[in-house]
Amino acid sequence: MEQKARVLIDCKDEKGLVYKISKVFYERDLNIDSNREFVDKEQGKFFMRTVVTGDFDLAELELALGAISPSDAHIRIITPKDKHIVLMVTKESHALGDILIRHAEGALGAKIECIISNRSTLQSLVERFNIPFFYVPVEGLEREEHERKMMEILAKFHFDYIVLAKYMRILTSVFVQAYTQKIINIHHSFLPAFIGANPYKQAFDRGVKIIGATAHYVTDDLDEGPIIAQDVIPVNHRLTWKDMQNAGRDGEKVVLSRALTLVLSDRVFVNGNKTIIF
């Protein structure tokens, strides 16, 4: 029976890896539809993403690849089924709305399981799309307690990624480490410029001629996680910082959209504090 799989392998670099891996595919009569490979020479690490088609037994294929790979190899064989995601938002609707529209037209490549917010602002928008919305107010709660309530909700769902679509509270280390390499954020500046609060105001005060947006994995270090996608838009002296904020929103949603497309099609490897994108 003809199947398709994305095979992702990363491990320490060794001579002959492309040969050995392609031999496994060849011996099983699998077609290589596309293949990208990268060696990080500085770190001595090997990364490869191959799309194969043919008739294979997933467990057997995984075993065979494991047998010829270095012992530290991280092997993923992903057969095409929709990803599942959870969104976290605060009160701005542009990034969320963009995702909802693509979800509604079947163009997102993922099913949205639920949306969690520390504000009720976006509830009515979300409910137009018949997606569960959980409002978890912060009032009277310690940060840890607030996150614990959100984690209780998250525990009820199966999901591949948590997407912070303009969630405007800083997450604790406990929360972040509970979902390692699973949280994706959109930051409203071309990082590492304008780290921290109100980047558009910072950009206005500095008098820059370009502003930007950055989608990245969330790690313990605020605004320091591996960058997935970035883009910029030109600005000029006629814009107030509010104008910049408005102008920046189109950039934010487009960059987040681009990052999600890459992540959901398994094109992104995390390599230390960087990403490799095939």
Next chain:
Amino acid sequence: MEQKARVLIDCKDEKGLVYKISKVFYERDLNIDSNREFVDKEQGKFFMRTVVTGDFDLAELELALGAISPSDAHIRIITPKDKHIVLMVTKESHALGDILIRHAEGALGAKIECIISNRSTLQSLVERFNIPFFYVPVEGLEREEHERKMMEILAKFHFDYIVLAKYMRILTSVFVQAYTQKIINIHHSFLPAFIGANPYKQAFDRGVKIIGATAHYVTDDLDEGPIIAQDVIPVNHRLTWKDMQNAGRDGEKVVLSRALTLVLSDRVFVNGNKTIIF
């Protein structure tokens, strides 16, 4: 009483126009918040957009400006109130959805009066937002008759612009001339490249390294109207033409969004087959 107005004047060029116009404002003790002026020397035409604040009588101000301007002058004094628009769509939701989200959050700068479509595909999406949706099927109708039915619906609404948010049928000269300089279209190529049907397929076949989108006023000449905004995105050999179509959608909605912001804030003059944008 403090008021604000955008004053737009275009006429044949003459010496002293900036002086005479600013004198009218000065004598009425109006503040000039911003001012942009352009002379098309080739055509001998003058264009000026001034934002004034102060206490004025609109009719009196118009009279005074008319008195000092050349006889062909086209003078508009626009006080801030929301514009009204009508959308026409076919079956793609990305451009429409982007406008609906911005409308819902109050960021569009216009009230959507209704949405007309030759297909029923987008009805359920539109109805989530409680906006009247009129489905006007084309089956069994001559083109003229189909348009007449749409014009009957349009006649019931007051609107400033008709926005073609991926309306995929060619409009007749009768329709276009009924709404001169009021119809705005998004075309899925960086015009004038790839005029006509299926520009992404054309772009794929030509092997270009950039694709784009163009927002323009609709005139009798298909894809030849005055261009308001354009942008491009890079592509490569790995994309099929379907991939290009998907990649292009973000560009289309962003370019249309940018064009609408310009038009709805009265920053666009039409100058023959071109635009002047302040």
Next chain:
Amino acid sequence: MEQKARVLIDCKDEKGLVYKISKVFYERDLNIDSNREFVDKEQGKFFMRTVVTGDFDLAELELALGAISPSDAHIRIITPKDKHIVLMVTKESHALGDILIRHAEGALGAKIECIISNRSTLQSLVERFNIPFFYVPVEGLEREEHERKMMEILAKFHFDYIVLAKYMRILTSVFVQAYTQKIINIHHSFLPAFIGANPYKQAFDRGVKIIGATAHYVTDDLDEGPIIAQDVIPVNHRLTWKDMQNAGRDGEKVVLSRALTLVLSDRVFVNGNKTIIF
């Protein structure tokens, strides 16, 4: 006799300035070829650049404009004659070479008076173009003494701007203040990202997906002067930091070229730590 002048005025904002200034032009029968005006409401400052043609006496016009302007007004009437510039370089040739080529073809809009360097590397390139090259070695000199030698050379030339075309030493406050608003630098990052040494290495280490270049006026605060022009180029995981450096050079020279064109055509006002560009 028909003359042309760029009139630049900046002062505190007041009601009626556009009227009063355009009245001065009108009374002298001057044509306004183009006009741009901007009010910085936050700072209460007015900026205007007007190109006028007609028959005028420069001193009389300056007096007349001074009479109707606020007492703090900074008025410049610039008649078209080539600017004069001096270049300072170290050892990279891309930014210098670009300027030399445009100078040789008469497209720079300025005459290069001389080129000063702390290295001899570029001497032979410069001499191909018959421009005086002064090699001022740093060996055995205190920073202040080195700069004093360069200032002695500079004192022999008349120039409007000093262009740092990849001059890789930090200038002291004494030097910078001797040429206020006259020193233009190209920095190899999209400031304020990657301030300081080796921005490409920093960009590589951070794993960004865009790198950039920034042209700015030099002030006492290193890399903090008013930004004139910026641009970015996309990068990916396949580039080493040396590759980024090479890729960045095209960006550097193009951004510097764009900034020089703006400055040399008197389109740039410095407004505190920002620029206004007409």
Next chain:
Amino acid sequence: MEQKARVLIDCKDEKGLVYKISKVFYERDLNIDSNREFVDKEQGKFFMRTVVTGDFDLAELELALGAISPSDAHIRIITPKDKHIVLMVTKESHALGDILIRHAEGALGAKIECIISNRSTLQSLVERFNIPFFYVPVEGLEREEHERKMMEILAKFHFDYIVLAKYMRILTSVFVQAYTQKIINIHHSFLPAFIGANPYKQAFDRGVKIIGATAHYVTDDLDEGPIIAQDVIPVNHRLTWKDMQNAGRDGEKVVLSRALTLVLSDRVFVNGNKTIIF
């Protein structure tokens, strides 16, 4: 002895090619430094570029690869030595100058053998760089005769590519076919927009908001050859077509530079009327 080579293979697609090719490398104990592969499914064609290091005999390696490849395979094993190029120019110096500067600093990746022109305008610039310049006037010559004279000069040099750095005469089919896939041109528009004469004037007349440049292989069909690189820059109503031409020059030289870097590092496959770029 450690050697390095770029191995480029294109042939009809077959199952097992990656395996068979990497086996050849593996059996010779060669390291794969980088590898990119692409299958054009529509055409059933396979493309692969691999950089290998190790101790190999070039002829033996070529034989071994030929033995396992389909009979139509086009195999190139390129060891690092500088490419050689010839330039053809008319009278604009920006593209030529950019190449000369990079050549002078050793950053071009190719040795310029000579420069041929139908005008004498650029002779003095070229001679500053001690490169042979051949002026072949067109006066009184049939097009074929003019080209024959240039071909006589070309015959005296060994070169990999002819770069048309703003050579403004159309080449005949005879000339083009004498140097198949060896002629690279920079066209001053984002092809296929504004094919033919004076694209900036065409762009001005059409009122576009972006202009561009395209580097492509020259084929018999004017402006229709495989595109290597493209880029655009924004323009507005304030630019005359001469201004657009000036603004476009930076784009032209940067796009040509980028295309040359790709071609000279053997990253470009021609695939019918398109390119594949690794």
